[in-house]
Amino acid sequence: MAFDVKTNSLAEYWMPFTDNKGFKENPRLITQASGVYMTDHKGGKVIDGSSGLFCSPAGHCHPKIIEAVHDAMQMTTYVSPFGSSHPLSFALAEKLARLLPEDFNHVFFVNSGSEAIDTALKMVMAYHSAMGNDRTRFVSRERAYHGVNIGGVSLSGLVNNRKSFPAVMPNIVMMRHTWNADELMVRGQPQTGVELAEDLQRAVDTFGGQTIAACFVEPVAGSTGILAPPVGYLERLRQICDENGILLVFDEVITGFGRIGGKFAADAFGVTPDIMTMAKALTNGSIPMGAVATTDNIHDVISDKAAPGAIEFFHGYTYSGHPAACAAGLAALSIYEDDDMYGRAATMSPYFLDSVYQLRDHPMVKDIRGIGMAAGVELKSNGKPGQRGGQAQVDLFWNGMHVKFTGDCGILSPMFISEKSHIDEMMEKLKKTLDGLT
Numbered sequence: 454m455a456f457d458v459k460t461n462s463l464a465e466y467w468m469p470f471t472d473n474k475g476f477k478e479n480p481r482l483i484t485q486a487s488g489v490y491m492t493d494h495k496g497g498k499v500i501d502g503s504s505g506l507f508c509s510p511a512g513h514c515h516p517k518i519i520e521a522v523h524d525a526m527q528m529t530t531y532v533s534p535f536g537s538s539h540p541l542s543f544a545l546a547e548k549l550a551r552l553l554p555e556d557f558n559h560v561f562f563v564n565s566g567s568e569a570i571d572t573a574l575k576m577v578m579a580y581h582s583a584m585g586n587d588r589t590r591f592v593s594r595e596r597a598y599h600g601v602n603i604g605g606v607s608l609s610g611l612v613n614n615r616k617s618f619p620a621v622m623p624n625i626v627m628m629r630h631t632w633n634a635d636e637l638m639v640r641g642q643p644q645t646g647v648e649l650a651e652d653l654q655r656a657v658d659t660f661g662g663q664t665i666a667a668c669f670v671e672p673v674a675g676s677t678g679i680l681a682p683p684v685g686y687l688e689r690l691r692q693i694c695d696e697n698g699i700l701l702v703f704d705e706v707i708t709g710f711g712r713i714g715g716k717f718a719a720d721a722f723g724v725t726p727d728i729m730t731m732a733k734a735l736t737n738g739s740i741p742m743g744a745v746a747t748t749d750n751i752h753d754v755i756s757d758k759a760a761p762g763a764i765e766f767f768h769g770y771t772y773s774g775h776p777a778a779c780a781a782g783l784a785a786l787s788i789y790e791d792d793d794m795y796g797r798a799a800t801m802s803p804y805f806l807d808s809v810y811q812l813r814d815h816p817m818v819k820d821i822r823g824i825g826m827a828a829g830v831e832l833k834s835n836g837k838p839g840q841r842g843g844q845a846q847v848d849l850f851w852n853g854m855h856v857k858f859t860g861d862c863g864i865l866s867p868m869f870i871s872e873k874s875h876i877d878e879m880m881e882k883l884k885k886t887l888d889g890l891t
């Protein structure tokens with residue numbers, strides 16, 4: 454496509470979560486990508502250290518996904534999902550159900566992680582309503598990121614994401630986050646901090662367990678810097694939920710599909726929630742799609758209480774289970790299985806983490822947290838939160854590597870197809886960039 458940053462206008466596109474002015478003064482456009490590499494608009498080669506945004510473990514522009522989407526588009530470019538469908542949606546739901554923990558036999562399709570969270574919220578509400586429960590409170594956690602729709606932003610524990618939007622949902626109780634300033638450079642699950650799960654018990658003691666509908670957690674908080682749960686923490690949340698009839702929702706938008714070990718965090722930590730959200734790697738990032746999966750029990754309560762012939766769950770999106778997305782999802786899941794992506798992630802993780810933790814004594818580095826194929830490298834602040842991280846992201850790009858920074862924390866999440874030489878290249882570029890920071 455003929456597009457030139459010097460002659461075309463960059464003004465009209467309002468970029469999400471971006472310093473638009475800064476970006477447009479120093480634009481960084483990707484014009485081509487393949488495997489672990491991308492090409493920028495000046496022709497530079499950029500290694501992808503973030504799998505896009507945790508999206509593409511099997512690499513950019515995977516030919517099998519392109520072919521599957523192309524074939525699906527030949528079949529049909531759109532089918533209404535309300536009261537009609539197409540074979541690919543059923544096939545993908547079945548394939549996912551086989552991958553998910555036992556009993557997770559029901560999959561609802563959406564178009565993003567944010568929609569998955571708002572759908573999960575409504576699923577929780579529909580369940581309690583069908584049960585005749587009067588539970589209107591939700592428990593979430595500081596530093597949680599659950600997307601940007603009103604439900605998700607209400608559950609998110611990020612001040613910046615909420616400060617311009619005061620009219621969020623009421624009745625959200627926040628647990629404390631699990632980052633411990635006295636225990637830096639933790640690799641894997643922190644050994645201390647299980648008592649933080651008692652924040653859920655305190656909410657039960659304060660408000661009454663029978664008023665709480667659900668507890669939402671990212672098993673590993675991803676966007677806010679890779680915070681793995683303390684040993685025993687998720688188990689204790691599960692126990693408190695069970696004792697009080699509270700549903701446990703795992704937001705697996707980042708942790709799903711092998712990112713932190715196991716196929717899902719539920720497998721990796723051996724704790725099964727009642728509802729799981731997913732997106733991103735579901736289609737290897739190729740076509741927007743998310744999903745919410747739940748158990749026979751929750752599905753049946755919602756469905757069975759509906760009058761015969763009635764719509765069971767009064768919810769859905771025009772593009773739920775779009776043929777292109779289903780085809781991409783089916784192809785992605787086949788690649789993950791056929792090319793043993795889960796095994797590759799597990800095998801590469803120790804090498805990746807050994808490499809990242811070599812930065813522990815770098816004068817710019819404050820903390821490193823890593824698990825599986827994800828690591829947060831938090832830089833020392835220069836007093837203006839996020840400024841050094843923002844600079845690092847730009848400098849790193851021009852040094853030939855893409856990494857997403859949130860605030861001052863670089864979020865490394867390499868593709869599972871990355872070889873050791875790719876990890877070495879990433880570390881070299883990262884170190885060079887950190888050396889150049891002031």
Ligand code: PMP
Pocket residue numbers: 565566567568570598599600601671675676704705706707732733
């Ligand atoms: N939940 C989690 C845990 C996420 O990390 C994200 C996105 N980073 C979302 C929800 C929202 O996903 P989306 O941007 O696709 O709406």
